[in-house]
Amino acid sequence: MDSLIALAASPAAWAALVTLVVMEIVLGIDNLVFISILSNKLPEADRQRARRIGISLALIMRLALLSAIAWIVGLTAPVFTALGQDISWRDLILIVGGLFLVWKATTEIHHTVDVAPSDDILDKKAPVATNFAAAIVQILLLDIVFSVDSILTAVGMTEHLPIMVVAVIIAVIVMLVAADPLANFIHDNPTIVMLALGFLLMIGATLIADGLGHHVPKGYIYAAMAFSGLVEGLNMMARSVAAKKKGGGTH
8 A cells, every 4th residue: 555655646657657548548549440440330229339348348358468467578578480580479469460450451441342232231130149249259359459569568668557557447438438429420421431441451560560570660650640630631621611612502
């Protein structure tokens, strides 16, 4: 208890907490975009529940990994060498997760661009639970990848476990608050869906590169995402103004 009180009274600890919260929120954006896109594929009645379950699983996963922090740090130890590159369990997790993300984003882009006429006539007898369960399993797989990356980032920024736990909980609460507005925004703006899938494709490629020992600073990735989002925002504003002018001209 004394150590916690001393930690709470330390300005350096608060600075580390704020920095780590910001980092965890930024790292959680990838996870949240994936959950939003996947949940939007479900029937409307199941979407919010899928998001809540997915984000709750992300929190459980992160807290479980924090409780086994020594094991997590050990994941960075080389397991074998391939083509002169040391490969650890963390690298394998990132590579597999990146490949899955690239596959998923590519599949979703294909479905978005090349919609079959029969897609509008769904088999009403198909059980919704199967689709819901499949969505949760896919969310869980990516939760594992993003959680390992998140916890390793936390370990690299502070040695105090309470700070890591508080930062993770705050970041996940922010994800819970932002989940529905983000998912609804993506759903209501089809061009944003393609942009978000492009982000996931880029993030998947980055995870693979990181797993192979070619680290790409995340600042570049998020700067590119922010710039693309700004451009798309300007396009949306331009389309809105054009639609208003066209509507005004018909009266």
